[in-house]
Amino acid sequence: MGNEVYSAAIAIGLGVLVGTALFVPFVAVSYRRRGRLTLGRSALWAAALVYFLAIWTYTLLPLPDAAFYACAGVNLDVFAFVDDLRAARSVTDFAVLQLALNVLLFLPLGFFLRVLGGRGILTALLVGFGVSLVIETTQLTGVWGIYPCAYRVFDVDDLLMNTLGAVLGSALALVVPRRLRGSAVTDAARRPHPVTRGRRLLAMLCDWLGTVLVAGVMGIGVQVVLEYVARDHAAVLDGTLARAVSSAVPIALWVIVTLATGRTVGDLAVELRYRGGPLPEALARPLRFLAGIGGYLLLSLLPAPWSVSATAFAVASVIAALSTRQGRGLPGLVTGRDVTDARAEAEA
Numbered sequence: 433m434g435n436e437v438y439s440a441a442i443a444i445g446l447g448v449l450v451g452t453a454l455f456v457p458f459v460a461v462s463y464r465r466r467g468r469l470t471l472g473r474s475a476l477w478a479a480a481l482v483y484f485l486a487i488w489t490y491t492l493l494p495l496p497d498a499a500f501y502a503c504a505g506v507n508l509d510v511f512a513f514v515d516d517l518r519a520a521r522s523v524t525d526f527a528v529l530q531l532a533l534n535v536l537l538f539l540p541l542g543f544f545l546r547v548l549g550g551r552g553i554l555t556a557l558l559v560g561f562g563v564s565l566v567i568e569t570t571q572l573t574g575v576w577g578i579y580p581c582a583y584r585v586f587d588v589d590d591l592l593m594n595t596l597g598a599v600l601g602s603a604l605a606l607v608v609p610r611r612l613r614g615s616a617v618t619d620a621a622r623r624p625h626p627v628t629r630g631r632r633l634l635a636m637l638c639d640w641l642g643t644v645l646v647a648g649v650m651g652i653g654v655q656v657v658l659e660y661v662a663r664d665h666a667a668v669l670d671g672t673l674a675r676a677v678s679s680a681v682p683i684a685l686w687v688i689v690t691l692a693t694g695r696t697v698g699d700l701a702v703e704l705r706y707r708g709g710p711l712p713e714a715l716a717r718p719l720r721f722l723a724g725i726g727g728y729l730l731l732s733l734l735p736a737p738w739s740v741s742a743t744a745f746a747v748a749s750v751i752a753a754l755s756t757r758q759g760r761g762l763p764g765l766v767t768g769r770d771v772t773d774a775r776a777e778a779e780a
Contacts, residue, residue, distance in 0.1 A: 439489040446489075447482035453645060454481075456638045460701040467620035469634065469702075473548075480544040487537070491567045491584075492575075503581035506572065508588050534593035535600065538564065542601025550614025553602045560598025564591050624773035627704065632759030632771065635698035636749065639725040642697050643682040651678030683729050690721040695774070698725070703775055706760070709768035716767045723766040724749070 458477065462469045541563065542556035549555075570576065572586035605613070655674040690696050694717050695705055706720055722730075728749070731742035753761035760771040 439493050440486065442493060443482055443486035443489045446485045447478070450485070451478055451481055452641070456642045456645075456697065456701055459634065459638055463621070463701065463703045465615060465617050465621055467618060467623065467625060476544070476548060480540075480548060483540050483544070487541075487563065487567070490537070492570060501579060501583065504571075504583055504585045506582065506586045508586075510588055510592070531589075531593055534590050535597040538594040538597030539601040539604070542598040542603070543605045544601075545598075546602045546605035547608050547613050548615065550616060551602075553599055556598040556602035557595060561591060561595040564594035622775065624776040627758045627771055627773055629754055629759035631702050631704065632753045632761060633750070635696070635702045635704055636724070636753065636761075637698070638701045639686070639696050639698035640728070640746075643686065643725060643729060646682045646685060647678040650681045651675060654678070679729075679733060683726070686725055686729070687721060690726070691717050694720065696721070696725055699774075703773060704771055705774040706763060706767060706769040707772050708770050711767055711769075716769060719767050720763045720769075723763040724761075727762075 458474075459469055462473070466473070538560050541560055542553075545551045545556050545559060551559075568586050568590060571584040572582045574581055574583055651671075651674045654677045655671060658673065686696060689700070693700065694713065699705060706716070709716060711719070728742050728745050731745050732739055734741065749762050752765065753759045756764060758771055760769070763769070764771055
């Protein structure tokens with residue numbers, strides 16, 4: 433039981449990290465393919481991500497301790513499980529439970545392939561067999577040569593049961609209404625939708641999360657590179673240069689995007705645009721940046737205790753988004769513009 437809990441914890445932890453990194457692209461794709469972001473479909477994608485990671489962690493982890501390593505066996509006898517089933521005395525026999533687990537383990541794979549990817553039974557069969565083959569081969573080769581021999585039993589019957597599970601999962605997914613299956617662009621994705629306060633808050637979340645991720649990647653990346661290039665430099669040892677880059681790059685990227693399009697990354701993700709108002713475009717666009725994520729980022733650069741003003745700005749932004757018409761918030765108040773669905777322009 434300890435190994436199962438360990439594998440589950442690793443899968444969930446990795447799922448949270450990967451899901452966070454992919455959140456903004458996921459929102460953007462959802463709005464362009466289905467016209468909106470729904471809780472149910474988001475939960476399905478999150479479950480699919482954790483499941484995919486769980487397959488690898490459950491079947492490959494924990495890796496064996498080299499000090500107590502022992503080579504595992506190999507079963508190349510196809511349908512050997514038939515004899516095991518005949519010898520089983522009850523449905524709780526280990527052989528029966530192992531077969532059932534191998535089928536159930538790949539059942540969600542076929543389900544997700546049909547519901548989220550719009551793929552049928554043939555794809556489920558091929559993908560199920562391919563994924564199972566890679567896992568079994570990884571175990572057979574001792575993680576491709578890291579260990580001298582197989583650290584888990586290579587069983588050809590596992591390939592069959594895993595593939596069967598994927599096929600059954602694909603068939604089970606047929607109970608989901610056709611309109612809810614697949615990833616093709618829907619008619620709703622082409623039509624304008626009402627601008628809600630929740631949608632504006634989602635755009636704000638995408639802006640904030642996007643800047644945090646860019647800052648983190650740039651800071652870690654620069655620090656790692658400098659550790660090899662200028663290991664003894666003071667700016668490397670205390671992280672000054674890495675912090676400077678991680679602060680400057682998100683601001684530069686969001687300035688470029690906002691000035692070029694009139695929309696922040698969050699606006700682009702959820703298909704929003706500010707229109708109208710008395711100000712010329714050349715002035716409205718930089719004000720859109722400063723009254724939104726730009727103001728927060730710039731205030732965050734202030735030394736303590738003044739940097740707390742960034743938190744106050746963020747709270748004021750959320751309150752304004754919740755209390756103003758259609759959630760236009762501080763950018764709408766500062767520029768005098770209304771926030772609209774960006775697809776309304778294309779339809780017109």
